[in-house]
Amino acid sequence: MENQKTTAISGIDHIGINVPDIDTATVFLQHAFEAEVIYESYSKEQPPLEVEGIEATTLNLASHAKLHSCRMIKIGNGINIELFEIHVNGQRESVKSSDLGLQHFAVYTDNILVSLEKFATAGGKVLSEPKPLLFPLETGETNLFCYGITPWGSCVEFITYPDGMPYEAQTKVRRWKGGK
The missing domain is CATH 3.10.180.10 (2,3-Dihydroxybiphenyl 1,2-Dioxygenase, domain 1)
Structure with missing residues (x-):
């Protein structure tokens, strides 16, 4: 028990950014910041995933939002960026x-x-x-x-x-x- 942390939070793990085109955004981050793709958790090669019901509420998404792709990006030695390509009617x-x-x-x-x-x-x-x-x-x-x-x-x-x-x-x- 002597190595037990006094807090449950270690630090910020990542920030999430929704972009209009994940491939274009990834190339931009690579050229601008020498970013590296760690992994892709949902690919454009898969059909868009429509998130409804409790999942939409849990993720704070508008109704009928469609996830096209999701990718974890690393820039230098810091927190990660989780890039999303999510589309929905009325997107701001x-x-x-x-x-x-x-x-x-x-x-x-x-x-x-x-x-x-x-x-x-x-x-x-x-x-x-x-x-x-x-x-x-x-x-x-x-x-x-x-x-x-x-x-x-x-x-x-x-x-x-x-x-x-x-x-x-x-x-x-x-x-x-x-x-x-």
């Missing part, structure tokens, strides 16, 4: 960062300019030049961020903080840093 576009709910995912980069260039070349839209981190507990001379939009409308933050962060002087708890 991606939300803005000011709307409620999951608004973006962030990738840590050691070279933000190269990362943004790869993202744009792959088909993403970079929203600005890299800017200094906004919050006082995150600032540093070379600590930068920049947002971009994927071809399907999801928001991605690129972040780098090689100077460390001022919050580190106030607590022993540390943010997880990609690749480290």
Whole structure:
């Protein structure tokens, strides 16, 4: 019993993103982030799976939603992305960062300019030049961020903080840093 954890949660395992075309999205993630496919849990080679009844409720899906494909993706050393291709009549576009709910995912980069260039070349839209981190507990001379939009409308933050962060002087708890 001495090795028993005091909490049931170890960390974030993955985020789920629904995309209009899973193959196009996968190629984009591979070109923009050097993503790797871990496995495909449901293939387009299978007939679309219509999720109804309790399954639709359990998964928070609209009635008559059809799952066309599902794939687990890995980007560097971090949480996984579970890509879905789900279609349903009345499907809405991606939300803005000011709307409620999951608004973006962030990738840590050691070279933000190269990362943004790869993202744009792959088909993403970079929203600005890299800017200094906004919050006082995150600032540093070379600590930068920049947002971009994927071809399907999801928001991605690129972040780098090689100077460390001022919050580190106030607590022993540390943010997880990609690749480290």
